[in-house]
Amino acid sequence: MRILITFARAYPWQTLIMVVAILVSGVVEGFGLTALLPLVALAGAEDIMGSKGAAVKRVVNEVLYSLGLSPSIGLLLSIVLGGIVLKSCLLMFANRRVGYMVARITTDLRLQLLRALLATRWEYFVGQRIGKLASAFGNEAGRASTAFLGGARMAALAVQAVVYAGVALLVSWKATLVALSGGVLILFTLRRLVQRARDAGKRQTQATKALVSRLTDSFLSIKPLKSMAREYLADAVLVRETTRLNRALKKQIFAKEALRGFQEPVLTAFVLLGLYVLLVWWQMPIADLLVLTVLLGRVVNQLGKIQLQYQEMGTSESAYWSLQQTIEGAEAEKETTLGSKVPSLIRGIRLDRVTFAYGDRTVLRDASLAFPGGSFTAIVGPSGVGKTTVVDLVIGLLRPQKGEVWIDDLPLTEIDIKQWRRMIGYVPQEILLLHDTVFINVTLGDRDLTEQDVEQALRAAGAWDFVAAMPQGMLSTVGERGSGLSGGQRQRIAIARALVHDPKLLILDEATTALDPATEAAICATLRDLRGALTILAISHQTAILGAADRAYRLQDGVATLVADHSDVSWPAGGGQDDTSVTTHTAPRKVG
Ligand SMILES: Nc1ncnc2c1ncn2[C@@H]1O[C@H](COP(=O)(O)OP(=O)(O)O)[C@@H](O)[C@H]1O
Ligand SMILES: [Mg+2]
Structure with a gap:
């Protein structure tokens, strides 16, 4: 239930509109159904109508007269139909709202997670398992909105049940109370199935997280496994996780189908028993009985549906809490x-x-x-x-x-x-080029950068000659992850990418380590030309630099x-080993 309150707080207006639409639709249908009583009377069954039924009939008739209408079978039938049609329209409106909200909740949760993660401290971020985040992003965000959907439907059904029960109370409060308490008692005995589905849902959340984490780990390290024909090791791990997930899903399906399967016969038997009691022991007038059967049948049926939706909500709820935990964890680790x-x-x-x-x-x-x-x-x-x-x-x-x-x-x-x-312009060791043009690889999609900026950066990085020689110049594609370029060329594109924003500081973290000595020497010469205009910090575990x-x-x-x-x-003066202030220093040398 906490999840419904959470969502209602996060989306107060949407929730209000939804609830009002559901409420009005319930009332409208209830009014339509009360028209059944005078209908029965008009059909000539007045003499078999009980005193309560007659009272309801009187009220309906008075309302109709005051509106200048006289009750006729046609009019009353139209009211019943009109009530149902109007209810359906309102419910359709409300359900559409619910649908939009489901989509929005998924999107909002994903964005919230993404933004929280991007804003975290670096140490926290690098310590996160990619698979856990991927699972939160895909599976958990989707299931969180399913939980909301279950909750919203549950609320809608509950409102309708209350309206039916209200009308039924007018006809016979005793029968209604007996029906309600019986229905609730039956649902109570079936609650274990709800709990089982909820537990299985929790296990599904855990198993999915573990599976996706394993999967990303395996894929990221697939090359050595494949090279040594050890794929089966990844396979064995993934089969184990997949089987675990499958078990959780099976339990969930069992609990859901069992609940659905048990509910209907048990509730129907209960209603039939009630009919027998009313008819044979209480000898209730047929007309009242007819109306009561329709109303109480609906109430009991509604109670069953409410439980099914409650189960649905419970099954998916754990995904929301898990996702929420990831988001809150990330928000707490926000980079100050x-x-x-x-x-x-x-x-x-x-x-x-x-x-x-x-x-x-x-x-x-x-x-x-x-x-x-x-x-x-x-x-x-x-x-x-x-x-x-x-x-x-x-x-x-x-x-x-x-x-x-x-x-x-x-x-x-x-x-x-x-x-x-x-x-800062930053060149990492692992260079990831996009399967796109040289231009896009340098700008990374920044629309403020022009071809001139890119050319300038490519020239400074010593990449212009080979780029200009490509068939379409900087608009040529580099192939999958830059496969159309040599290691040194990829490195130069990456340096151009770092230079295109006119950085004051250029950092190369082992950016030349994977290169052959000649290419490394060429890049070092490029860097020598760049210094002076910028400060360069290059890291290497080799000594060529x-x-x-x-x-x-x-x-x-x-x-x-x-x-x-x-x-x-x-x-700084004195090599900077001793003083803690940086007040005594000379101007930097300008080179180049
Ligand atoms: N996120 C981290 N958590 C724990 N230890 C780390 C982390 N990053 C690096 N280290 C450790 O700190 C040491 C220095 O790492 P690093 O600065 O990456 O070394 P280098 O760049 O010189 O190869 C290494 O021994 C590494 O194991
Ligand atoms: Mg390093």
């Missing part, structure tokens, strides 16, 4: 936007006695590094030593536990982090040592 100052990056970037640990794994210990503005600095060191960590600290994806990152004389904690990142850079740090055991400095800047 630090300050509001806008950096300019003229003098340089400095890590001052920075200590950083992933959990209890300390990667940097009191490390100090400086990247003077306009210079080309390299960081070398073996794999796993913390080079990427340094870069992520500079970008502000990670925050140091101790020490400070400075951009000129502003600490990163006082800087508007988005503004800072907009000044050392020859090209102005300065180089070697990272080892959590500390950085300056191993080469061909630049004529001494920034």
Whole structure:
């Protein structure tokens, strides 16, 4: 039930419109049905009508007379029909609203999850299982709205049941109360089936999450498995998860079908028994009995349907809560936007006695590094030593536990982090080109960028010659993931992609590692040409980059040592090891 309240709170207006439409439709139908009583009377059965039935008949007749109408069989039949037609129209309207809302809830939940995830801290984000998120996005968002649908239908049926029961009460409160309590008692005994479906639904949510997680893991690591003919290992794992899911679904289907199967005969038997009692023991007048049968039959039938929808809601509900948990988890890990100052990056970037640990794994210990503005600095060191960590600290994806990152004389904690990142061009190690044109691969779909911007970036990246030689220039497609290009060419496209926004800082994280020495040397030469106009920070576990850079740090055991400095800047003064303020430094060297 909590889920219905949650949705009603999130969509108050839509819920109100829906509820009013359902309510009015119930009342309209109820009025149509009360016309049955005078109808029976007009059909000549007045003498067999009970006192209550006669009372209802009188009220209906009075209403009709006051409207200037005299009750006739035709009119009364029309009222019954009109009531049903109007009810159907209103319900159709309400159901359409429900349908729209179902679609909207799915979309809103997906967007909410997406936005929450995109805004999370980097450390949190990289720790998330892709499969869990994919499952939340697809399966859980869809099933969450199914839960809402079940709940909304349940509410609609309940309103109608109340109206029928209300009219039935007017005819015979005793019979109605007996029918209602009997119906509720029967549903109560069948509640185990509802609970079973709900449990199976929970298991479905868990199993789907596990399956999709396994699936994405397996697909991402399929190449070694296939190369060593070990696909069956992935197959075995996936079969296990799929079987688990299948078991949950089977239980769910059993519970649903059992409920449906048991409900109808049991409820019908109950109604027939009631008829027998009313007819034989109470000797109720036929006319009242007729109307009561229609009304109470409906009430009891409605109660059964309410339970089915309740079961449906219960089965899917766990998906909503699981999704909600993922969303709330992500929202709690929102990246804090630090300050509001806008950096300019003229003098340089400095890590001052920075200590950083992933959990209890300390990667940097009191490390100090400086990247003077306009210079080309390299960081070398073996794999796993913390080079990427340094870069992520500079970008502000990670925050140091101790020490400070400075951009000129502003600490990163006082800087508007988005503004800072907009000044960065980033080239990762794994380059993913889109199956699209060179142009789109450079702009990534940013419509503000023109062909001129792209040409300029391609030239700066040393890619213009080979792009211009392609059949349609920058409008040529690069093939699936860039398969039409060599490794060095793909790398240059990626550098152009980083340069096209006119960054102040260009970061290459092992971007040249996978290249052959000649191509790496060519790219290093390109970088040498670019420095001065921008600050370059290149990372490598190879040493080729050392020859090209102005300065180089070697990272080892959590500390950085300056191993080469061909630049004529001494920034910050004293090598930056001792002072914590960045007030005494010279202007950056301009090269190129
Ligand atoms: N998200 C993370 N959680 C825990 N440990 C991590 C995480 N990222 C990196 N590490 C660990 O931190 C160390 C430094 O990682 P990284 O900076 O990526 O090294 P490099 O780029 O020099 O290869 C590695 O030993 C790695 O295992
Ligand atoms: Mg790395």
